[in-house]
Amino acid sequence: xxxAMRDLRLPQELCEAxxxxxxxxFGKFEDFLVYVLQRLVSEDAxxxxxxxxxxxxxxxxxxxxx
Numbered sequence: 001x002x003x004a005m006r007d008l009r010l011p012q013e014l015c016e017a018x019x020x021x022x023x024x025x026f027g028k029f030e031d032f033l034v035y036v037l038q039r040l041v042s043e044d045a046x047x048x049x050x051x052x053x054x055x056x057x058x059x060x061x062x063x064x065x066x
Contacts (some may be wrong), residue, residue, distance in 0.1 A: 017063070
């Protein structure tokens with residue numbers, strides 16, 4: 001994977017909510033976003049059953065990403 005980075009603009013309230021909820025596990029909000037996006041675009045995501053994918057999509061909707 002390339003070390004090149006992009007800047008994103010996200011609602012502050014959303015970022016703070018995700019940091020409060022997942023901060024202990026991921027440390028930084030950026031680490032959480034990288035993890036989620038890597039999971040979604042990996043080949044493993046294609047192999048997840050539909051229930052798992054629905055749960056992930058529901059969580060991302062709750063966080064305002066989709």
